[in-house]
Amino acid sequence: MSQRILPLLLGLFGLASGSFVSFVSAADNAPKHPNVVIIFIDDMGYGDVEFNGPTDPKGPRTPNLNRMASEGMRFTDFYVGCAVCSGSRTALMTGCHYQRLSMQPVLFPNSGRGLNPDELTIADMLKAAGYRTACVGKWHLGHLPPCLPTYQGFESYYGIPYSNDMWIDPANKLSADLVLREGVTREQLAAGLTKRNDVPLMRNEEIIEYPCDQSTLTKRYTEESIRFIKENKGNPFFLYLPHTMVHLPLAVSKDFENRTGRLIWDAIEEVDWSVGEILKTLKAEGIAEQTLVIFTSDNGAAVGSSKPLRAKKASVYDGGIREPTLMWWPGQIPAGSTCREVAATIDVLPTLAKLCGGALSDRKIDGLDIWPLMSTPGAKSPHETYVLMHGPGTVRQGNWKFYPWKERGDGRDAPVGRAPSPHQVQLYDLSADIGEDKNLAEQHPDVCRQLQAAYDAHIAEIKANQRNTTELLRPAGAKPPQIKRNQKKKNGSKQK
Numbered sequence: 001m002s003q004r005i006l007p008l009l010l011g012l013f014g015l016a017s018g019s020f021v022s023f024v025s026a027a028d029n030a031p032k033h034p035n036v037v038i039i040f041i042d043d044m045g046y047g048d049v050e051f052n053g054p055t056d057p058k059g060p061r062t063p064n065l066n067r068m069a070s071e072g073m074r075f076t077d078f079y080v081g082c083a084v085c086s087g088s089r090t091a092l093m094t095g096c097h098y099q100r101l102s103m104q105p106v107l108f109p110n111s112g113r114g115l116n117p118d119e120l121t122i123a124d125m126l127k128a129a130g131y132r133t134a135c136v137g138k139w140h141l142g143h144l145p146p147c148l149p150t151y152q153g154f155e156s157y158y159g160i161p162y163s164n165d166m167w168i169d170p171a172n173k174l175s176a177d178l179v180l181r182e183g184v185t186r187e188q189l190a191a192g193l194t195k196r197n198d199v200p201l202m203r204n205e206e207i208i209e210y211p212c213d214q215s216t217l218t219k220r221y222t223e224e225s226i227r228f229i230k231e232n233k234g235n236p237f238f239l240y241l242p243h244t245m246v247h248l249p250l251a252v253s254k255d256f257e258n259r260t261g262r263l264i265w266d267a268i269e270e271v272d273w274s275v276g277e278i279l280k281t282l283k284a285e286g287i288a289e290q291t292l293v294i295f296t297s298d299n300g301a302a303v304g305s306s307k308p309l310r311a312k313k314a315s316v317y318d319g320g321i322r323e324p325t326l327m328w329w330p331g332q333i334p335a336g337s338t339c340r341e342v343a344a345t346i347d348v349l350p351t352l353a354k355l356c357g358g359a360l361s362d363r364k365i366d367g368l369d370i371w372p373l374m375s376t377p378g379a380k381s382p383h384e385t386y387v388l389m390h391g392p393g394t395v396r397q398g399n400w401k402f403y404p405w406k407e408r409g410d411g412r413d414a415p416v417g418r419a420p421s422p423h424q425v426q427l428y429d430l431s432a433d434i435g436e437d438k439n440l441a442e443q444h445p446d447v448c449r450q451l452q453a454a455y456d457a458h459i460a461e462i463k464a465n466q467r468n469t470t471e472l473l474r475p476a477g478a479k480p481p482q483i484k485r486n487q488k489k490k491n492g493s494k495q496k
Helices: 005-016 018-028 063-071 085-094 122-128 186-190 214-231 263-284 345-356 371-375 445-464
Strands: 035-041 073-079 132-136 156-159 173-180 201-203 206-210 237-242 291-297 322-328 337-339 386-388 394-397 400-403 426-429
Touching: 035 085, 035 122, 035 263, 035 345, 063 263, 063 291, 063 322, 085 122, 085 345, 122 132, 122 237, 122 345, 132 214, 156 214, 173 186, 214 237, 214 263, 263 291, 291 345, 345 371, 386 445, 394 445, 400 445, 426 445
Parallel strands: 035 237, 035 291, 073 337, 132 156, 132 237, 173 206
Antiparallel strands: 073 322, 156 201, 201 206, 291 322, 386 394, 394 400, 400 426
16 A cells, blocks of 8 residues: 555544544553552442532532542443452452452451462552552552562552451561550560451551551551652652551541541541642642542442442442542543543553553453543443452443342342342343342343353353462461451441
């Protein structure tokens, strides 16, 4: 083909398909090597934020998230890879469904395995691309070597290694300048002291405070993050900020005590404040236009609200896996825009690989590049189907949501105000029924068959290509991380 004809044909094609031209130009013209900040909230529901439409007129105020939405893009149909903690974080960090990597949905201090360091994490990829990397907050992918953040691409770590309702593992290394609180001694820790809801604060690979003062965590995470941003503003950097809140037991600093009349709302407002401080710092340091910020949650609400979605944390109904999500990058992501296409945390790693010059490994991942969704309103999802085999499983395709199981009459997934559907499977049209209340399986058996086939194929492929976790390394002579079964949890979360 002559060199003159090719541009002419491309130009004619562009006239016939203007969206293609804008898609290409927007994707190709993005600045290379942006800074990346991922803010990952724990147990925040779809209805816990004002930008999704408040579900309670007296509920929490989230002005900083509202501003982030007005300056960036709101994703209405953004999914996580698991309805609980560790599986969800695996999907975000690796671009893989957690079952592919043989991870458990939730790890505990007595779990013996964690995320294999042979897997490529976002931090691994960006560090190799010349980024400075830090993790500040809840990790929950393995609390001992070789699974701590410092073995997974992060140059520094500051935070709690798992959920804040857990306990300490005596195998973790104690810092020489360890801060001990509530009368605890080193001798007690060496002897195997464990207490539910008393968790350690770590820096890199050592415990620096026990039990951690959880009331100051959101504030301290924010301060640590701001220090990292200021110290590295001259380099490309990746900050992963997985907040401990708003997971139970809830706690807030003095500035946020009794602001709303409900502790969960106080905690949400403090997280919102934290987001505002991060964005304010990026603007003050003159690097906002060079920084992509992603805000989302690891699963649906435990205490707060997932409305108008059905169910909450631990469910594969949308209230358990469809999250409040914002993408912010001044000058690159259209301000005040909304994406209603299906996207997911598994897509973050491959998207950053494109934007940041990162190299993917030769191992199979499940995520896809969603930069076109982020940069170009009207772009279509790269996912023909989004399949989760967590729990009893589910499939999302376009506006259809399919469940290869019969609706239950009791428990967390039970319908409200009606009897369960008698059909053996469930099918909902989310465009007309966001609360997943009207089962259309009988009216659309062809759709059910198609989505059942997609679900079955997904399970077969994952099982045929699973990879292994790795064993945590425990020092010789360390006491086991046991917890007394009759030990009651502290209730630091009573609602008024």
